[in-house]
Amino acid sequence: NAGVTQTPKFQVLKTGQSMTLQCAQDMNHEYMSWYRQDPGMGLRLIHYSVGAGITDQGEVPNGYNVSRSTTEDFPLRLLSAAPSQTSVYFCASSARDTRSGNTIYFGEGSWLTVV
Amino acid sequence: AQTVTQSQPEMSVQEAETVTLSCTYDTSESNYYLFWYKQPPSRQMILVIRQEAYKQQNATENRFSVNFQKAAKSFSLKISDSQLGDTAMYFCAFMKYNTDKLIFGTGTRLQVFP
Numbered sequence: 001n002a003g004v005t006q007t008p009k010f011q012v013l014k015t016g017q018s019m020t021l022q023c024a025q026d027m028n029h030e031y032m033s034w035y036r037q038d039p040g041m042g043l044r045l046i047h048y049s050v051g052a053g054i055t056d057q058g059e060v061p062n063g064y065n066v067s068r069s070t071t072e073d074f075p076l077r078l079l080s081a082a083p084s085q086t087s088v089y090f091c092a093s094s095a096r097d098t099r100s101g102n103t104i105y106f107g108e109g110s111w112l113t114v115v
Numbered sequence: 116a117q118t119v120t121q122s123q124p125e126m127s128v129q130e131a132e133t134v135t136l137s138c139t140y141d142t143s144e145s146n147y148y149l150f151w152y153k154q155p156p157s158r159q160m161i162l163v164i165r166q167e168a169y170k171q172q173n174a175t176e177n178r179f180s181v182n183f184q185k186a187a188k189s190f191s192l193k194i195s196d197s198q199l200g201d202t203a204m205y206f207c208a209f210m211k212y213n214t215d216k217l218i219f220g221t222g223t224r225l226q227v228f229p
Contacts, residue, residue, distance in 0.1 A: 031215040042119070042206050042219025043160075050215075058216065088158060094215045104210075104217065106160035 003027065006091050006107035013081040013114045021076040021110050023091030029105075031094045032074040036060065036087040037109075043090060049074055081114045088112070117142045119209050121220035128197045129228050135182075136192045136223045138207030144168075146212035149183065149190045154204040154222075163205070166190065168212075194225075202227045 007022045025032065033048035035058075045058030049068040063085060065077040074093075078085060091107040118141045128134035140149070151163040166174045166183050173181050178198075182191045194201055207220040 042221050045216055109158045
């Protein structure tokens with residue numbers, strides 16, 4: 001019963017480096033999304049996907065890239081890391097099921113520091 | 116665009132007492148969901164309670180209940196019989212119906228004292 005799994009949990013990057021945050025869910029959910037959480041703020045949506053092959057931008061998409069080749073996986077790519085991308089990143093998934101009231105399941109978060 | 120406002124950055128309450136966290140939101144939508152999430156120091160996001168906007172009855176989950184005032188666009192969380200384990204950040208969130216995209220407030224840090 002894994003739910004939403006994010007890797008890595010912690011990462012330190014140098015400015016300009018690229019990396020990928022991995023997200024996988026085993027609940028066959030259509031909808032997946034990435035949020036970031038900065039100090040003193042709530043979570044903000046970066047990118048989301050309503051199904052394999054379909055992605056769209058959220059509130060703060062700049063500097064990030066996503067793809068959805070399978071239902072299970074939704075990786076987030078940092079193209080050229082900047083200190084402003086230091087944050088905690090959350091992956092989330094949900095089923096388009098009105099009976100469940102669109103319950104959203106979150107991963108445990110990935111702490112990223114860019115120096 | 117929708118916005119969610121939590122005007123209380125920090126709150127404190129004594130164990131076994133009751134505390135109310137405030138949340139207001141702005142939207143022109145008629146169908147939506149409202150949520151309260153708890154985030155303990157581990158940073159895990161835990162759903163506390165959910166309210167469907169079309170339901171007039173306030174949602175309750177054990178010690179947690181909401182006061183949903185749709186016309187006033189207010190959605191407060193009441194925690195009864197506060198426990199030390201309730202110490203956490205609490206986020207109010209809005210979701211337009213059938214979008215699965217959450218809009219969060221800035222959070223209220225709740226400290227429960229023995």
